[in-house]
Amino acid sequence: MVAPSTNNTTERSHRAAHDHVRVLQVGAGHIQALADMMFTESSLDLDMKNDLRPNVWNAQVFENLHRFSNYMLYPERGGDSPIINPVAAAVSLSVPIELFDKHAPASEPPIRRVSTTVLLVPSALTLKQLTELTGVLKSDGSFVLTNAADVRKALKAQCEDGRSSWVQDMKALLSDPARFISAKQKAAAQESPKERYTFGCFIQQCCAFAVLVPVTDKSEIERLVRRWERGIPTHAHGVLSNGAQMNREHIGALGFIYRCLCQGFLHRGSCVHVLQWMVSAGVMTPPACFSAARLGHARIGRPSGYGMCMACTVLCVYEYI
Numbered sequence: 287m288v289a290p291s292t293n294n295t296t297e298r299s300h301r302a303a304h305d306h307v308r309v310l311q312v313g314a315g316h317i318q319a320l321a322d323m324m325f326t327e328s329s330l331d332l333d334m335k336n337d338l339r340p341n342v343w344n345a346q347v348f349e350n351l352h353r354f355s356n357y358m359l360y361p362e363r364g365g366d367s368p369i370i371n372p373v374a375a376a377v378s379l380s381v382p383i384e385l386f387d388k389h390a391p392a393s394e395p396p397i398r399r400v401s402t403t404v405l406l407v408p409s410a411l412t413l414k415q416l417t418e419l420t421g422v423l424k425s426d427g428s429f430v431l432t433n434a435a436d437v438r439k440a441l442k443a444q445c446e447d448g449r450s451s452w453v454q455d456m457k458a459l460l461s462d463p464a465r466f467i468s469a470k471q472k473a474a475a476q477e478s479p480k481e482r483y484t485f486g487c488f489i490q491q492c493c494a495f496a497v498l499v500p501v502t503d504k505s506e507i508e509r510l511v512r513r514w515e516r517g518i519p520t521h522a523h524g525v526l527s528n529g530a531q532m533n534r535e536h537i538g539a540l541g542f543i544y545r546c547l548c549q550g551f552l553h554r555g556s557c558v559h560v561l562q563w564m565v566s567a568g569v570m571t572p573p574a575c576f577s578a579a580r581l582g583h584a585r586i587g588r589p590s591g592y593g594m595c596m597a598c599t600v601l602c603v604y605e606y607i
């Protein structure tokens with residue numbers, strides 16, 4: 287077996303993890319050791335610099351972005367399958383979101399739930415489940431889902447048996463999580479005494495969409511935009527070589543950009559979901575070294591992620607769904 291490459295950011299971090307974790311363990315033990323290592327690493331990770339972190343700004347992230355922007359709805363149909371950009375199938379929705387108001391008067395709590403219009407971008411798993419449920423072909427031989435508008439409509443459509451749609455479920459979950467879980471548990475029990483709404487079902491529901499929340503504060507937008515423009519300077523000379531080109535005029539006209547509620551953005555101030563929205567909306571042009579054309583050529587050769595253990599693969603999948 288070939289050791290993880292040190293030239294690939296994901297594989298390098300995986301290799302570093304295994305320097306701390308004994309790998310000759312059964313699965314559950316390995317997961318526990320890995321979780322302990324990640325907790326320690328997270329506790330020690332206190333610096334907030336102007337630079338982006340390598341784990342949210344690398345070839346792997348942009349490769350995921352380019353690949354997901356050309357999502358094949360029916361991969362088993364190969365070249366005949368319609369291809370969509372999931373951002374174009376995203377759904378706008380008004381839900382109560384916890385916001386931190388640094389200008390709140392002392393008499394009011396700084397964290398409040400405010401009704402906010404968010405953008406729900408379906409995950410790859412949600413799209414896969416959607417196509418499995420709706421089927422592939424209509425009676426006339428055409429595809430059931432042919433474009434992003436069809437997908438958006440299907441995500442909002444209630445099931446024929448009366449069960450709520452993906453979007454209705456997500457709205458209920460974000461509005462009142464405790465009530466949502468108890469309603470799901472009741473519905474599962476009514477369906478069959480053996481049926482249970484498990485923790486796994488709940489986690490899957492939480493990851494069904496990337497939830498993008500608008501940022502309208504001008505100083506916050508400027509801080510984020512500068513980080514993306516700056517990229518990550520090379521260590522040796524501090525040279526800026528992988529910054530993105532940001533369309534400031536377009537951002538000014540929109541009056542907002544998005545942040546994301548995924549763990550990547552919460553910890554690192556950037557994530558593949560926000561980058562994908564910005565590239566799709568014409569707000570960002572990726573740096574030349576991470577362009578679709580460049581990474582298309584880079585993909586010839588050994589598949590990335592090679593040599594990764596199952597436990598770490600699962601964690602990486604959760605990072606990018």
Ligand SMILES: [Zn+2]
Binds near residue numbers: 550
């Ligand atoms: Zn995200």
